[in-house]
Amino acid sequence: MPGSKDVIQCFNLRPGRVIANKYEILDMLGSGWEGEVYKIRELSTGIERAAKLFFPQRNLRQKTSRFYAKKLHKLRQCPILIQYHTEEQLIFRKARITALISEYVKGALLQDFIGQFRGKRLTAYQGLHLLYALVKGVEQIHLLNEYHGDLHMQNIIVSRFGLNFSVKLVDFYNWSTPSRENRKDDICDIIRVFYDSIGGARLYARQPQTVKDICCGLKKSLILKKFRNVSQLRKHLEILEWSDY
Helix, strand or coil: CCCHHHCCCCCCCCCCCEECCCEEEEEEEEECCCEEEEEEEECCCCCEEEEEEECHHHCHHHHHHHHHHHHHHHCCCCCCECCEEEEEEEEECCEEEEEEEEECCCCEEHHHHHCCCHHHCCCHHHHHHHHHHHHHHHHHHHHCCCCCCCCCHHHEEEEEECCCEEEEECCCCCCCCCCHHHHHHHHHHHHHHHHHHCCCHHHHCCCCHHHHHHHHHHCHHHHHHHCCCHHHHHHHHHCCCCCCC
């Protein structure tokens, strides 16, 4: 484990900087416990991509970055996930840094997207369409015996909004072997995102019964009794009566 003086807390790469002799930094997209994500341009093609740079103390022996790369490759047929391209190595303050290069998705984080709407929330009708998009995407992950494990407003990108939502998921929880319990947690987390997106606790009492039948007051036992897997939740949404709207 690096000493405290060697710990890298941020990269703070400026636009115009070239990394790995291949990519130009365009903008910073976000940061987290594991590292930072940047919008980059591939110098040879001009194609815009995304690069996740891992703090070395969070990526000992490249365990974390390799987990991400392998999991994204395994789930490459799941449209809800960002597509991984390649791994690069670069030097930052004499430390070797791993960067995972992936597709760049235009859009807004769900929390910022919702902030643009009146009352900083979606209507129940809009929220149900968001929920359906998330459920269909996560269902494909679960059918491959995997899970996400970290579904929340800051890990969902809205890339298109019209008749339907087009969404992408970022990040994973990466220290647990896939299990039925992991997938149950994903179901509860998706419903929590839906609940929060339509106003959360402050508006829940006024929501139509259709919404309450899905949220179950956010009681995990009730949610999982009704929806034993994400496919059951999808089927429930597909046969909903829309008369409440």
